[in-house]
Amino acid sequence: MTAAVARPGSDFFFRRPGLLTLIFLLPPLLWIGIVYLGSLFALLLQSFYSLDEFSGLVLHEFTLSTYGHLLEYSNFAILLRTVLMAAAVTIASAILAFPIAYYAARYARGWSKALFYLAVMMPLWSSYLVKVYAWKLILAKEGIVTWVANQLYLGWLLDAVLALPTVGGPSLSISYIGTFIVFVYIWLPYMILPTQAALERVPKTLIEASADLGATPGQTFRTVILPLALPGIVAGSIFTFSLTLGDYIIPQIIGNSRPFIGSTVYALQGTAGDIPLAAAFTVVPIVIMGIYLVVARRMGAFDAL
Amino acid sequence: MHSEHRAGIPLTLAAIGGLLFLHIPLMLIILYAFTTEEKSFQFPPPGYTTRWLSVAWYERPDIWQPLYLSFKVALIATAIALVFGTLAAAGLSRAKFFGKESISLLFILPIALPGIITGIALRSAFDIMGLPFSTWTIVLGHATFCIVVVYNNAVARFRRISGSMVEASMDLGADGFQTFRHVILPQIGSALLAGGMLAFALSFDEVIVTTFTAGTGVASKTLPIWMLDELIRPRQRPVTNVVAIFVMAVTFIPIVCAYYLTKDGEHTGGAGK
Numbered sequence: 001m002t003a004a005v006a007r008p009g010s011d012f013f014f015r016r017p018g019l020l021t022l023i024f025l026l027p028p029l030l031w032i033g034i035v036y037l038g039s040l041f042a043l044l045l046q047s048f049y050s051l052d053e054f055s056g057l058v059l060h061e062f063t064l065s066t067y068g069h070l071l072e073y074s075n076f077a078i079l080l081r082t083v084l085m086a087a088a089v090t091i092a093s094a095i096l097a098f099p100i101a102y103y104a105a106r107y108a109r110g111w112s113k114a115l116f117y118l119a120v121m122m123p124l125w126s127s128y129l130v131k132v133y134a135w136k137l138i139l140a141k142e143g144i145v146t147w148v149a150n151q152l153y154l155g156w157l158l159d160a161v162l163a164l165p166t167v168g169g170p171s172l173s174i175s176y177i178g179t180f181i182v183f184v185y186i187w188l189p190y191m192i193l194p195t196q197a198a199l200e201r202v203p204k205t206l207i208e209a210s211a212d213l214g215a216t217p218g219q220t221f222r223t224v225i226l227p228l229a230l231p232g233i234v235a236g237s238i239f240t241f242s243l244t245l246g247d248y249i250i251p252q253i254i255g256n257s258r259p260f261i262g263s264t265v266y267a268l269q270g271t272a273g274d275i276p277l278a279a280a281f282t283v284v285p286i287v288i289m290g291i292y293l294v295v296a297r298r299m300g301a302f303d304a305l
Numbered sequence: 306m307h308s309e310h311r312a313g314i315p316l317t318l319a320a321i322g323g324l325l326f327l328h329i330p331l332m333l334i335i336l337y338a339f340t341t342e343e344k345s346f347q348f349p350p351p352g353y354t355t356r357w358l359s360v361a362w363y364e365r366p367d368i369w370q371p372l373y374l375s376f377k378v379a380l381i382a383t384a385i386a387l388v389f390g391t392l393a394a395a396g397l398s399r400a401k402f403f404g405k406e407s408i409s410l411l412f413i414l415p416i417a418l419p420g421i422i423t424g425i426a427l428r429s430a431f432d433i434m435g436l437p438f439s440t441w442t443i444v445l446g447h448a449t450f451c452i453v454v455v456y457n458n459a460v461a462r463f464r465r466i467s468g469s470m471v472e473a474s475m476d477l478g479a480d481g482f483q484t485f486r487h488v489i490l491p492q493i494g495s496a497l498l499a500g501g502m503l504a505f506a507l508s509f510d511e512v513i514v515t516t517f518t519a520g521t522g523v524a525s526k527t528l529p530i531w532m533l534d535e536l537i538r539p540r541q542r543p544v545t546n547v548v549a550i551f552v553m554a555v556t557f558i559p560i561v562c563a564y565y566l567t568k569d570g571e572h573t574g575g576a577g578k
Binding site for chain 1: 327
């Protein structure tokens with residue numbers, strides 16, 4: 001304890017861990033609390049105001065009428081479109097991600113493990129806009145997809161897909177299919193990493209025990225591996241779902257220019273100046289993600305992050 | 306037993322197919338930087354040239370200011386995030402107290418909720434407070450999600466530091482500062498560096514929050530905003546590709562470094578960006 005004499009008070013905190021925790025947590029809590037939650041709260045408050053239709057000014061009186069506007073047909077269609085897209089993207093990402101994550105977790109060793117990891121991290125951390133831009137190149141009418149289809153004599157198939165009602169369009173870059181592909185592409189790494197992390201944690205002994213007890217590989221997969229990987233998949237889906245809900249760049253660059261929640265919010269707060277309705281639109285993803293996070297936590301997804 | 310160590314053919318094909326899906330678009334970006342066609346995305350390119358590299362360097366002064374701003378914002382945001390993220394991780398990893406779960410949920414909220422929510426919330430807050438848009442409003446937004454990245458990296462490492470080592474250090478006569486410098490810091494150092502680099506890459510590339518927190522002037526254009534403008538109103542498309550390759554390089558180097566810094570142990574560096 002001589003050191004304590006040399007520097008009095010230095011182990012003061014060691015004896016009082018609660019105080020130390022408080023001192024550590026206070027600055028980041030204040031930052032997130034004031035900057036983030038404060039802003040969020042101010043925004044939510046505005047969703048209870050309304051826009052005067054004649055003057056175009058915001059009326060600072062409590063009302064629920066702005067939320068009522070959300071249920072109008074055109075606005076509700078935007079919400080539905082966005083949620084359906086987010087759900088489709090999440091399911092597709094989970095299906096595409098699993099084999100990659102499974103291979104990386106179970107079979108890749110040494111250099112191939114590093115390669116797999118970097119191969120997933122590279123696109124994850126590559127510039128978001130660069131990736132969107134890449135798909136603009138790929139899906140353009142004169143681009144590589146059309147070229148490959150023609151080389152394989154599958155041009156008719158591409159035309160048939162584009163001729164589909166609703167999801168089709170004049171070219172892939174101007175259709176829901178295009179928007180969907182780009183969303184899946186951009187968020188896929190977010191699904192791979194937590195799924196892989198969860199699969200890495202499945203003990204080998206458990207799989208061996210399952211095999212020793214007479215389970216077929218298929219049974220082991222369904223009853224041992226998949227349930228243990230599920231928290232990871234749910235953790236990944238937090239990202240794919242949430243990111244799709246809020247994105248407004250992708251539908252703006254690749255798609256048929258039908259509005260999603262993000263692009264609506266951006267337009268409302270910008271050119272239209274209808275902050276209350278923009279705020280009300282923002283509340284929808286917050287509520288959806290709030291429910292999602294609570295369910296995800298119940299399923300143990302946070303430990304898989 | 307042997308089959309346990311070798312993947313089946315369908316699985317291998319699916320895994321490789323998935324990786325190709327992730328990488329072919331990035332390769333095409335590089336290919337298109339050398340095309341002679343500047344008005345459309347014709348494939349295969351009608352011809353190849355390296356002239357866009359010099360065009361981007363000499364004839365497009367509009368690239369330099371956004372590049373400088375992006376570096377500046379990313380550096381400041383990362384510095385802030387390192388301090389606050391580490392504090393948050395240190396505080397939450399050791400203690401057990403009522404409400405801890407909610408606080409850890411709070412710390413991942415800025416990345417769990419869509420970026421557009423962070424963006425519009427900050428923007429309306431700036432409006433209410435009458436805060437003019439500046440480099441600092443951009444930094445404020447970026448630091449908020451960068452804190453989360455550093456926190457995620459640091460908290461995983463803090464969990465692995467055993468409390469008994471800290472106790473042993475104190476028992477052997479080290480004071481609190483010595484324990485921090487000689488016992489804790491060496492163990493979390495690489496995780497912090499990794500988190501910092503990932504935060505830098507994330508900030509350097511951020512566009513959604515930035516469109517809300519940056520003003521409209523030329524001086525508040527970050528590189529991603531410049532690129533967004535080019536996507537919507539293209540001119541000299543291959544120049545955009547040249548810049549895109551540069552951005553990929555800038556973000557790739559920190560990722561590889563972060564990987565090597567965190568690869569010892571089960572935790573994967575950027576999991577849960």
